Amino acid sequence: xxxxxxxxxxxxxxxxxxxxxxxxxxxxxxxxxxxxxxxxxxxxxxxxxxxxxxxxxxxxxxxxxxxxxxxxxxxxxxxxxxxxxxxxxxxxxxxxxxxxxxxxxxxxxxxxxxxxxxxxxxxxxxxxxxxxxxxxxxxxxxxxxxxxxxxxxxxxxxxxxxxxxxxxxxxxxxxxxxxxxxxxxxxxxxxxxxxxxxxxxxxxxxxxxxxxxxxxxxxxxxxxxxxxxxxxxxxxxxxxxxxxxxxxxxxxxxxxxxxxxxxxxxxxxxxxxxxxxxxxxxxxxxxxxxxxxxxxxxxxxxxxxxxxxxxxxxxxxxxxxxxxxxxxxxxxxxxxxxxxxxxxxxxxxxxxxxxxxxxxxxxxxxxxxxxxxxxxxxxxxxxxxxxxxxxxxxxxx
Numbered sequence: 150x151x152x153x154x155x156x157x158x159x160x161x162x163x164x165x166x167x168x169x170x171x172x173x174x175x176x177x178x179x180x181x182x183x184x185x186x187x188x189x190x191x192x193x194x195x196x197x198x199x200x201x202x203x204x205x206x207x208x209x210x211x212x213x214x215x216x217x218x219x220x221x222x223x224x225x226x227x228x229x230x231x232x233x234x235x236x237x238x239x240x241x242x243x244x245x246x247x248x249x250x251x252x253x254x255x256x257x258x259x260x261x262x263x264x265x266x267x268x269x270x271x272x273x274x275x276x277x278x279x280x281x282x283x284x285x286x287x288x289x290x291x292x293x294x295x296x297x298x299x300x301x302x303x304x305x306x307x308x309x310x311x312x313x314x315x316x317x318x319x320x321x322x323x324x325x326x327x328x329x330x331x332x333x334x335x336x337x338x339x340x341x342x343x344x345x346x347x348x349x350x351x352x353x354x355x356x357x358x359x360x361x362x363x364x365x366x367x368x369x370x371x372x373x374x375x376x377x378x379x380x381x382x383x384x385x386x387x388x389x390x391x392x393x394x395x396x397x398x399x400x401x402x403x404x405x406x407x408x409x410x411x412x413x414x415x416x417x418x419x420x421x422x423x424x425x426x427x428x429x430x431x432x433x434x435x436x437x438x439x440x441x442x443x444x445x446x447x448x449x450x451x452x453x454x455x456x457x458x459x460x461x462x463x464x465x466x467x468x469x470x471x472x473x474x475x476x477x478x479x480x481x482x483x484x485x486x487x488x489x490x491x492x493x494x495x496x497x498x499x500x501x502x503x504x505x506x507x508x509x510x511x512x513x514x515x516x517x518x519x520x521x522x523x524x525x526x527x528x529x530x531x532x533x534x535x536x537x538x539x540x541x542x543x544x545x546x
Contacts, residue, residue: 153179154495154516158427159217159420159438167442170209172201185209192221195228202228213445215398217420217438222246235447237344237418241394245418248328249290251393255413258392261385262413264331271311277329278307284332287311289318291325296509300332300363310363313506333405333412338378339421340386340402341429343440343452347396350452351383352437353429355421356525364505369532371461372428373525374454378406385411393418399441401425424462424519431460431490431521458521460490461528463536465515467543470504473497475542476515482538488531490519502543515541 157179163169164183171180171187180187186208190201205211213234216225222242229236244250248265255262266277267290278285278301287310288298297317301310314327337357343350354376358369386402393416401421403414419441420426426437434455443450467473478492494516496502503512518535522528 162438215445287314373459428460459528471543479538492518
């Protein structure tokens with residue numbers, strides 16, 4: 150799944166008002182048109198990242214450094230600290246990356262969360278599940294994008310579920326352990342926040358649609374500038390960021406609404422994925438990518454709303470795994486509508502698609518479409534209408 154499809158708008162928005170140099174793990178391709186210069190280095194290799202950073206500081210006066218990639222948060226914060234540039238403390242970001250640490254901090258600071266136990270073996274997982282009571286959720290302590298996260302309804306399901314979660318957890322950097330957590334019953338949302346020098350502004354709330362049970366694959370999102378949920382979730386999101394120690398940057402705080410009250414799932418100390426930052430821009434006019442760059446440079450970001458509408462994204466998945474043979478949207482729809490903001494395909498005919506649990510979002514998604522409207526209901530209805538004009542053909546595996 151190409152980064153350009155989901156993060157291209159971030160680099161484009163930042164480069165529109167700043168001069169950008171890049172450190173990336175591979176030679177840039179689509180990024181080059183937005184760059185003054187670059188260095189190739191593995192961002193997860195602290196020594197290589199530091200060397201690349203020093204090389205760039207010898208040529209340019211760097212004002213800030215940032216990443217919107219989950220796995221690079223801690224090493225990039227360490228680089229910023231080495232270069233004397235603004236950043237949330239790397240130790241705080243390690244706490245965000247390790248969900249067990251986050252849960253501990255939420256409990257210590259009285260932030261409503263889920264009962265959670267850290268386990269190292271299948272037997273420990275079974276004991277924890279029995280203590281918490283089914284249904285429970287198993288998840289890697291340090292991963293992202295809902296990968297390896299699975300609901301378990303009975304003790305008989307636990308061995309298979311533990312193997313699934315542990316396989317993903319084994320690739321974690323901050324932790325390779327698994328969490329067994331209370332299942333939070335209720336609609337899922339995320340709170341998009343901007344923190345500057347310890348003060349957090351809640352910009353928007355994203356309503357999320359998840360599916361493919363017992364997994365939690367994200368299928369759609371909608372942002373409404375006038376969402377009444379915003380007032381209810383804002384204090385909890387701010388408290389969560391304070392608890393984990395985020396002082397600077399854009400954050401994506403995930404919650405569930407349980408019996409009308411917000412409960413924390415996790416804090417992601419970076420711009421949300423799945424084009425949510427772009428949805429926020431379409432709905433409110435607030436540019437989260439630009440805000441992240443400003444904060445990285447020690448500049449107060451402009452968070453003044455300039456729009457008041459809604460925007461929705463529908464993520465395109467096949468009905469079953471196999472070989473993609475066709476993917477297109479009826480041209481007639483794009484010609485007669487002004488609310489279809491974009492349709493993006495990042496898989497081509499001939500590509501193999503593998504749905505979870507055998508695959509993940511990277512192996513399964515075909516693309517996405519984005520629609521706008523005066524409110525969430527209209528934007529979502531238009532998303533459904535546009536989805537009905539898609540032609541997706543897959544030959545089963």
